Amino acid sequence: MKKSFTVTLARPGRHLVSFEAKALQLPGDRGSLGVMAGRQPMLTVMEPGVISILEITDHRRLFATTGGFCEMIDNEATLLCDSLITVEELEAEEMSGGKQEKPATTAARNYRRDFTKMSEAEKRAYALNLLRHALRK
Amino acid sequence: MASLRDIREKIRGVATTQQITSAMKMMSTARLGRAIEAINLTKAYISRLEKMVQCVKRELPNFEHPCLSEREVKNACIIIIGGERGLCGGFNHELHRFAMQAINDHPAPGKKIAVIGRKPVRFFEQKGMPLFASWPDIGIKSVETDLFPISERLFELFIRGQVDEISVIYTSFISATRKHPVISRLLPVDTGSMSPRSPGQAAHTFDFLPSPALLFDQLMPRYLRNLLHRAIVESSAAEQSARMTAMTSATDRAEEIIDDLKLDLNRSRQALITREIAEVIAGSQA
Numbered sequence: 001m002k003k004s005f006t007v008t009l010a011r012p013g014r015h016l017v018s019f020e021a022k023a024l025q026l027p028g029d030r031g032s033l034g035v036m037a038g039r040q041p042m043l044t045v046m047e048p049g050v051i052s053i054l055e056i057t058d059h060r061r062l063f064a065t066t067g068g069f070c071e072m073i074d075n076e077a078t079l080l081c082d083s084l085i086t087v088e089e090l091e092a093e094e095m096s097g098g099k100q101e102k103p104a105t106t107a108a109r110n111y112r113r114d115f116t117k118m119s120e121a122e123k124r125a126y127a128l129n130l131l132r133h134a135l136r137k
Numbered sequence: 138m139a140s141l142r143d144i145r146e147k148i149r150g151v152a153t154t155q156q157i158t159s160a161m162k163m164m165s166t167a168r169l170g171r172a173i174e175a176i177n178l179t180k181a182y183i184s185r186l187e188k189m190v191q192c193v194k195r196e197l198p199n200f201e202h203p204c205l206s207e208r209e210v211k212n213a214c215i216i217i218i219g220g221e222r223g224l225c226g227g228f229n230h231e232l233h234r235f236a237m238q239a240i241n242d243h244p245a246p247g248k249k250i251a252v253i254g255r256k257p258v259r260f261f262e263q264k265g266m267p268l269f270a271s272w273p274d275i276g277i278k279s280v281e282t283d284l285f286p287i288s289e290r291l292f293e294l295f296i297r298g299q300v301d302e303i304s305v306i307y308t309s310f311i312s313a314t315r316k317h318p319v320i321s322r323l324l325p326v327d328t329g330s331m332s333p334r335s336p337g338q339a340a341h342t343f344d345f346l347p348s349p350a351l352l353f354d355q356l357m358p359r360y361l362r363n364l365l366h367r368a369i370v371e372s373s374a375a376e377q378s379a380r381m382t383a384m385t386s387a388t389d390r391a392e393e394i395i396d397d398l399k400l401d402l403n404r405s406r407q408a409l410i411t412r413e414i415a416e417v418i419a420g421s422q423a
Contacts, residue, residue, distance in 0.1 A: 010182050012363060013175060029347055042344035043192060045355050069356060071189055078185055082359070120285060 004056045005037040005075040009063070011084040019061065024077055025052040026070055033070075041073045047115055048123040050130045051079065062087055062134055064127035066120060083124065090131060141409070144402045148395055155391035161224065162384035165377045169313065172277060172374035176310065179367045186360055193353060194328055196343045202350065203296055204325055204357045213245035214269065214291065214300040215320075218307040218368050219257030220376045221276050226386075228308065228379035229256045235318035236306045237264075249300060251291075253369065277373040284369075288362035295324050303361070307368040308375035314382075316375040323364050324357075 007021045024035040027049025051063040068081040115123060139147075193200060217236045220229045236257070240248060249269035252258045258273040270290075275283050294300045303324040310316050345352055 008185075010185055012182050012366060013178050015178065016181055033346075040342060040344055042346060043189060043352060044344070044346035045352055069189060069352075069359075071185075071192065073192070078188075080182065080185055080189070080359075 002037050002075060005077060007053055007077045007079065009051075009079050009081060009084060011081045014084075019053050020056045021053045021077075022056055022058075023054040026079065027051070027065070035070075035072055035077060037075060039072050043069065043071050046070055046079070046081070048118075048127040050127065050134050051081075051084075052134070062131060064090070064124075064131035066123040066127055067115065085124075085128060085131065087131070087135065090128060139401070139405070141402060141405055144398055144405060148398045148402065151391050151394050151398065155388055155395070158384045158387040158391060162381055162388055165381035165384060169374060169377040169381055172310075172370060172377055175277065175370045176367070176374055179363065179370050183363050183367055186356075186363055189356060190326060190360060192343075193345075193349055193356075197349055200349055202353045202357075204353065205328055207325060208301050210245045210301045212247035212249065212300045213243055213302045213304060214249045214251060214294060215240060215243065216251045216253065216291075216303070216305045216365070217257045217261075218305060218372045219252070219254035219260070220372070221255050223256070224383060225376055225380035226383035228376055229260070232306070232308055232318045233257065233260045239306055239320045245302065254372070275369065277370055284362050284365055288358050288365060292358040292361055305365065305368050307372040310371040310374040310378065313378045316378060321368070323361055326360075
């Protein structure tokens, strides 16, 4: 059985990015969801959070997303993200100091969070906070 | 005959206009390039989104959702996406004429007209047609953020049954020389064009997380938003292409006018010299 699978990240108005991955972790609607090669076909909603891709070279890539969908079929995962923030983009943003994210609101910090009540800016702030937290680990 | 000074001033005026039209042509060319790139990127995203919709339909043939089922069209929402500015030849006029025709020909008894873009908003206001909604400032730049509330609102209308069909009228961009207004149905989704599973294709046991109905409720507003996005991007590309063509014609025409005026100038100057020589000869003979 194949030990790797293709992960394609798509976001509106940007080029598609593909990786050959060993494992994928994404923010599913019921919490973090792990995907490995040979997984049964699935179609799931993604909530705001962090996407983690473990590449075949053992290099881990992290992204923040404000939501979207993930389809896994024939050993190929396609992640359609409403927006996607890479670590490089986050660092560039923080270094320039131009666009400071607002701290996560109470709604965003709440464990029993309701993303439907959050604005896009709040979702972004929430996802970026999670990405910062993941980078500190 | 106009004086030499008048002709020189005219030439200067036309040359200034030519500079402006030439600059506008270059700007339109650059913007068209960006718009074409945006079309390709949007198409790549939408094709994947469409695949997901098809996937649900294919794996669950009996799945029912308001966005997939045809219903009697009593109220239709027609969205018209037009130009942001003028100076683009017959682009706006052609779209407005097509939109009026399409609205009149639409069989639905109730019609809600929504307009995106400055030019069609002004056109429909001048016509005195009641607009259900208008978004004059939505353009290719503001699309990603500003389309969220629009798509949510349209989706709500459709789900609550306040409208039975959502269509969009925009100028489809095929190439820099080929573009024409089209009407396209956004909701309900045209499932007739979706390919069913071919006999040789293996059936999958799909995990839908959450349930297909909940998943579809979240998928559809995004689908609608991205289809609108594509229409706006295509319309923008068509507008820039029309402006580029118009400005090329204007620049060429200015060149022709300058050539004609230069000819007039030389003729006038020659006539003046001839007259002066004739006067000198006449004076010397006298």
